[in-house]
Amino acid sequence: MGSRTIAVELKGVTFLYGREPILQDIDLTIYEGEYIVVIGPNGGGKSTFLKLLLGLLEPTEGKISLFGRPPREVSHLVGYMPQNVHQNSDMPLRVLDIVLQGRLQRGKYRFTREDERVARESLEMVGVGGLAERKISTLSGGERQRTLLARALATQPRMVVLDEPTAAVDMEGQRQIYRLLHSLQMTRIVVSHDINILLEGVDRILYINRELVVHESIDLDLHPSGHFCEIDLLQELRCKHE
Amino acid sequence: MSEFFTLFAPSLIAALLLSLLIAIAGSLMLLGRYSYIAAAIAHGSYGGVGLALLLGLPILLGTTLFALLLALLLAYITYRSPQRSDLLIGTIWAVGMSLGILFIDLTPGYRSDLLGYLFGNILLLESGDLLFLAVVDLLLIAALLLYRHHFLALAYDRDFAQVRGIRVGRIHTLTILLLALSVVASIRAVGLILVIALLSIPPFIAERLSRNFLEMVFLAALLALLFTGTGLFLSYWFDLPATATIILTAAVGFMLFTIGRR
Numbered sequence: 406m407g408s409r410t411i412a413v414e415l416k417g418v419t420f421l422y423g424r425e426p427i428l429q430d431i432d433l434t435i436y437e438g439e440y441i442v443v444i445g446p447n448g449g450g451k452s453t454f455l456k457l458l459l460g461l462l463e464p465t466e467g468k469i470s471l472f473g474r475p476p477r478e479v480s481h482l483v484g485y486m487p488q489n490v491h492q493n494s495d496m497p498l499r500v501l502d503i504v505l506q507g508r509l510q511r512g513k514y515r516f517t518r519e520d521e522r523v524a525r526e527s528l529e530m531v532g533v534g535g536l537a538e539r540k541i542s543t544l545s546g547g548e549r550q551r552t553l554l555a556r557a558l559a560t561q562p563r564m565v566v567l568d569e570p571t572a573a574v575d576m577e578g579q580r581q582i583y584r585l586l587h588s589l590q591m592t593r594i595v596v597s598h599d600i601n602i603l604l605e606g607v608d609r610i611l612y613i614n615r616e617l618v619v620h621e622s623i624d625l626d627l628h629p630s631g632h633f634c635e636i637d638l639l640q641e642l643r644c645k646h647e
Numbered sequence: 648m649s650e651f652f653t654l655f656a657p658s659l660i661a662a663l664l665l666s667l668l669i670a671i672a673g674s675l676m677l678l679g680r681y682s683y684i685a686a687a688i689a690h691g692s693y694g695g696v697g698l699a700l701l702l703g704l705p706i707l708l709g710t711t712l713f714a715l716l717l718a719l720l721l722a723y724i725t726y727r728s729p730q731r732s733d734l735l736i737g738t739i740w741a742v743g744m745s746l747g748i749l750f751i752d753l754t755p756g757y758r759s760d761l762l763g764y765l766f767g768n769i770l771l772l773e774s775g776d777l778l779f780l781a782v783v784d785l786l787l788i789a790a791l792l793l794y795r796h797h798f799l800a801l802a803y804d805r806d807f808a809q810v811r812g813i814r815v816g817r818i819h820t821l822t823i824l825l826l827a828l829s830v831v832a833s834i835r836a837v838g839l840i841l842v843i844a845l846l847s848i849p850p851f852i853a854e855r856l857s858r859n860f861l862e863m864v865f866l867a868a869l870l871a872l873l874f875t876g877t878g879l880f881l882s883y884w885f886d887l888p889a890t891a892t893i894i895l896t897a898a899v900g901f902m903l904f905t906i907g908r909r
Contacts, residue, residue, distance in 0.1 A: 459810050480810045490804045496678060497857040498803065506800045511812040514793055540858050560811070 410437040411473070412564055412592040413458060418467035420453055427453045427615060431467070435592060437563070439608045443596045449614035451596050452488075455566055458594065459485055472563065481510055484562035486553045488569040488596075494542050500552050501537040504528055507559030527555040532581050546573030554582065564592035571599045655879055658889070661772045662875035664780040665836055665845075670868035671787040672829035673850035674860070675822055678802040682847060684721050684823060687736045689830045689839040691717045691743020696764050697750025706764075707779060711831045717743060718827035722820040767838030767890045769879070776835045783832040790825055791864070794818065799860055841894050848897040849874065852904050874900055 413435035420428045427450045435441055445451050456462040457469055460476030471479045484507070504527055508520040528534045531551040536544065544552065550573050557565055570586070571579045579601065586593055587606040676685050692714040699709020717739060724739075725732045751761065763771065791798075797818050800808040809815045833842050853866035878893030885892075 456806075459806070461806055461809060481812045483810060485807055485810045487804065487806060490807075493678065493680070493802075493854075495854050496803065497854055497859055497863045498799065499859060502799070502859060503803065506796070506803065506807065506811070509796055509800055509808070509811050509813065511814065514796065516796070556807070 411435070412437040412439070412471065413594070414468075414470045415457075416468045418457065418464045418469055420450075420457060420462065421465045422453075428457070428613070429615070433611070435594065437472075437592050438590060440586065440589075440593045440606060441595070441609050441611060442607045443594065443611045443613060444598070445611075445613040451613050452568065454613055455568060455594075455596060458566055459483060481560070482563045484557035484560040484565040486557040486565070486567040486570055488572060489549075490553065496541060498541050499537065500528065500533070500539050500541060500544070501525070503541060503552050504537075504556045504559050507556040523561065524555070524559045527559040528552075530558060530585060531555045532578065547575055547578055550574050551578065551582075562591060564594065565589070567593070567595045569597055569599075570595060571597065571601075655770075655883065657772060657777070658769050658879055659876070661769055661777055661780065661836055662872060662879060664777065664784055665769075665833055666849075666868050666871035666875060667784045668780065668787060668829050668833060669845055669849055669871040670853075670864045671784075671791055672826055673846040673871075674853070674864050674867055675798060676826055676846055677850045677854060678860075679798065679822055680802075681822060681826055682843065683733070683736055684725060685826045685830060685846060686843045687721060687740035687743070688714055688717050688823075688827045689834070689842050690740045692827075692831060692834065692839055693747030693764065694743040694745075694750065695747070695831075696761070697747035697754070700754045701750040707775065707831070707835075710764075710834065711828070713743075714827040714831045715824060718823045719820070722823040725823075726816050726819050763838070764834055765838050765840050766888075767834060767836050767841060768888075769836040769875070769893065770889050772835055776832075780832045780836075783828045786828065787825060790821065794821070795860060798822065837890050837893070841890060844894050845871070845874075845897060848901045852901065855904075855908070870900070 411434055413433070415431050415433040418428060418431040418433075419426065431454075443451055443454065453462065457464055458471070458476060460471075460478075460480045469476055472482060501521070501524055504524040505516050505520060507527070508516055508524060525534065525537060528537055531554045533548055533551045533555065536548060536552070541549065541552070550570065554567065554570050557567065567586075571582050574582060579599070583601065586595065672685075676682055692710050694717075695710035695713025696706055698704075698713055699706045702709070721736060721739060724735050728735075797808070797813055800811070800813060801815060801818050801822075805815055808818075829846070830839070830842055833845070837845050849867040849870035850863065852870055853863045857863035857866055874897040875893050878896040879889055881887065881896065882889040882892040
């Protein structure tokens with residue numbers, strides 16, 4: 406892996422909330438094009454980890470770089486999808502307006518036809534092309550989730566950071582998203598509680614739980630018939646395929 | 648009827664300018680959830696009224712500067728610690744009003760027009776007030792045309808906007824400064840106690856009937872004009888206080904809309 410471009414690098418990263426350690430002394434390297442799934446219990450620090458990657462939080466100690474630069478300087482290269490958005494449900498915005506936000510950047514005040522084409526294409530990619538003109542308040546949870554995924558893809562990023570992309574999505578939609586994530590060539594970092602996502606071409610799994618922080622697991626046997634339930638990194642997951 | 652238009656011509660112009668202000672500032676306030684902040688600025692601005700009286704400054708100038716100062720303080724507080732801002736906003740609200748009461752008490756003489764700042768009177772606006780309203784309208788239109796996508800991005804998902812490189816702090820501060828100017832510009836017409844009702848009701852109804860932001864602003868302007876125009880006409884017809892009648896007209900409109908939607 407030595408010759409590959411480094412997408413994400415964490416060196417001795419610690420994050421304290423007040424005096425409470427949320428993440429401690431993490432060293433991690435993610436290479437460009439890798440597909441990483443992040444698992445761990447609620448409150449274990451997964452969201453903090455993502456926010457540190459995105460430059461929304463600064464580490465208390467240590468250093469983070471994305472493509473060799475501080476996250477805030479290159480966050481526009483990242484397509485981010487939050488788990489949910491706590492917005493006013495009656496907001497007068499169409500699905501297309503939300504996805505177009507992925508085309509927004511500093512110093513840009515208008516959207517072009519190219520922006521609209523990319524936004525519509527992103528909606529098609531996640532299987533909700535027909536919803537472009539719908540008001541967001543009329544969407545189901547799964548449709549809203551896919552809209553947020555389309556917005557992340559509309560940024561045409563070098564890396565996507567997705568927080569629970571399949572939450573509230575129906576089975577067929579989930580399969581579509583797994584296939585999509587598998588087919589993307591860019592670096593993918595996906596937080597998920599969905600065990601099925603681990604079965605579709607994931608390169609590595611990170612288990613984050615506070616001070617224990619990160620285990621990297623390479624070459625895990627993730628086939629449903631395998632024994633991944635015995636692997637300590639995945640001990641919290643149910644052995645649904647046993 | 649022609650007597651009504653002759654007598655109320657300046658007030659109708661004020662209503663027109665005010666409606667535009669309500670539509671844009673109110674929509675920004677509603678979508679970005681700035682209602683509490685705007686209310687704090689409106690009430691806290693009474694400190695500016697008192698300070699201007701105490702120092703012998705023009706009241707509009709004193710109130711504007713004081714409101715902008717409050718806006719900057721509130722923008723800083725709510726940006727830095729959004730989770731704990733409610734208490735601080737409430738404190739600024741009360742401190743501003745208390746300063747106003749204190750400054751007015753320390754000012755020699757008695758001002759009979761002070762109630763006008765609390766409850767407003769759209770019938771007594773002077774040309775300077777109309778000019779100030781027009782200037783704030785122009786600023787709001789310019790901000791809307793230039794930054795509307797940024798305002799919406801922040802209102803919908805602040806973290807995503809920040810990841811996209813939008814200067815979230817600046818847009819947040821700009822929004823609150825625009826709200827402060829809007830509040831001050833409308834204080835003489837509707838009063839600092841009543842202004843929030845008028846900033847809230849037309850955009851609230853418009854939000855539920857619109858598919859996009861510009862449609863919301865346009866509809867809110869029409870509704871604001873409907874409420875202020877109807878209120879003015881009713882106040883003339885039944886010899887009632889104009890501002891209170893306008894607010895109550897808007898409140899009736901709000902109730903009818905809410906009942907009609909059920």
